[in-house]
Amino acid sequence: xxxxxxxxxDVVVCGDVLEHVYDYEKAVKEARRVGKTVVxxxxxxxxxxxxxxxxxxxxxxxxxxxxxxxxxxxLFPNAEIEMLERxxxxxxxxxxxxxxx
Numbered sequence: 001x002x003x004x005x006x007x008x009x010d011v012v013v014c015g016d017v018l019e020h021v022y023d024y025e026k027a028v029k030e031a032r033r034v035g036k037t038v039v040x041x042x043x044x045x046x047x048x049x050x051x052x053x054x055x056x057x058x059x060x061x062x063x064x065x066x067x068x069x070x071x072x073x074x075l076f077p078n079a080e081i082e083m084l085e086r087x088x089x090x091x092x093x094x095x096x097x098x099x100x101x
Contacts, residue, residue, distance in 0.1 A: 004034045007098065014040040016091075019063040028075060036098040040076075041084070043091040044069055050090060 012035030018024045019042055031038045045068045072092055079096035
């Protein structure tokens with residue numbers, strides 16, 4: 001548990017973080033607890049299939065969670081989710097406001 005009171009922050013940003021966390025569900029739960037809004041970018045399984053690695057040389061295999069878009073929608077059922085695609089990254093932008101969870 002993070003050492004912050006409930007809703008201590010207006011926004012909690014998880015930018016390309018959750019895919020590196022073994023207990024990503026617990027991390028999201030804690031982000032929801034301390035933040036009024038949770039914003040996350042998460043590379044999807046399609047990223048691995050089409051690109052395979054980040055241009056910086058970090059292999060996708062370092063990701064412990066390789067979700068398909070359906071899994072992300074299940075984790076954030078009421079959030080705004082937008083697919084993002086660039087030449088070097090495929091994933092989603094998630095914006096979940098307090099009360100959406």
